[in-house]
Amino acid sequence: QSALTQPPSASGSPGQSVTISCTGTSSDVGGYNYVSWYQQHPGKAPKLMIYEVSKRPSGVPDRFSGSKSGNTASLTVSGLQAEDEADYYCSSYAGSPVFGGGTKLTVL
Amino acid sequence: QVQLQQWGAGLLKPSETLSLTCAVYGGSFSGYYWSWIRQPPGKGLEWIGEINHSGSTNYNPSLKSRVTISVDTSKNQFSLKLSSVTAADTAVYYCARGRNVVVPAAMIWFDPWGQGTLVTVSS
Numbered sequence: 001q002s003a004l005t006q007p008p009s010a011s012g013s014p015g016q017s018v019t020i021s022c023t024g025t026s027s028d029v030g031g032y033n034y035v036s037w038y039q040q041h042p043g044k045a046p047k048l049m050i051y052e053v054s055k056r057p058s059g060v061p062d063r064f065s066g067s068k069s070g071n072t073a074s075l076t077v078s079g080l081q082a083e084d085e086a087d088y089y090c091s092s093y094a095g096s097p098v099f100g101g102g103t104k105l106t107v108l
Numbered sequence: 109q110v111q112l113q114q115w116g117a118g119l120l121k122p123s124e125t126l127s128l129t130c131a132v133y134g135g136s137f138s139g140y141y142w143s144w145i146r147q148p149p150g151k152g153l154e155w156i157g158e159i160n161h162s163g164s165t166n167y168n169p170s171l172k173s174r175v176t177i178s179v180d181t182s183k184n185q186f187s188l189k190l191s192s193v194t195a196a197d198t199a200v201y202y203c204a205r206g207r208n209v210v211v212p213a214a215m216i217w218f219d220p221w222g223q224g225t226l227v228t229v230s231s
Contacts, residue, residue, distance in 0.1 A: 034216065045221040047221070096166065
């Protein structure tokens with residue numbers, strides 16, 4: 001059982017927006033502004049997409065955005081594209097780094 | 109541009125010791141903590157532990173009794189040893205760059221990652 005809770009799946013059509021949630025507690029997500037998000041395509045290593053809740057590393061499209069409210073962080077992918085189909089993981093800190101169980105994003 | 113390349117044995121028997129090494133190319137080695145993260149087949153990510161250039165380590169409490177992470181600053185490499193492995197340790201193991209050494213422990217994200225090594229534990 002993962003420390004952070006994510007929906008197992010999410011989906012949207014090309015061009016649409018989809019939001020993935022990541023729910024923790026006041027001891028992790030709610031306690032720190034250091035939530036990060038990772039994209040993982042099958043057979044590949046995870047790739048950092050968002051750090052410090054809402055910051056994007058260089059090279060990550062601005063279609064990806066992050067936010068947080070209380071104990072829940074969210075990743076929004078706008079203008080969905082076929083290549084966005086992947087697994088997405090959130091991460092926070094709870095005395096040590098912890099991850100969510102992952103969300104499989106399907107582009108219909 | 110920082111690149112991580114990892115290697116190690118991919119097939120172990122129960123009770124053996126897992127051993128992996130990760131080499132860091134480019135960027136600052138001494139300015140960061142370096143982590144190991146694993147992913148069982150079809151499952152999520154689990155942080156194993158981290159080390160900095162001076163050898164200071166932090167481990168996941170659930171694995172602490174079996175994990176040793178070490179560093180070789182002369183080669184910009186760091187290594188993972190996990191003892192007494194069982195089938196539950198079967199996973200893809202990744203190395204990754206973590207937090208800057210001068211920031212709080214909570215200020216952590218992982219970028220970049222190594223290519224991953226599948227380690228299978230089977231008799």
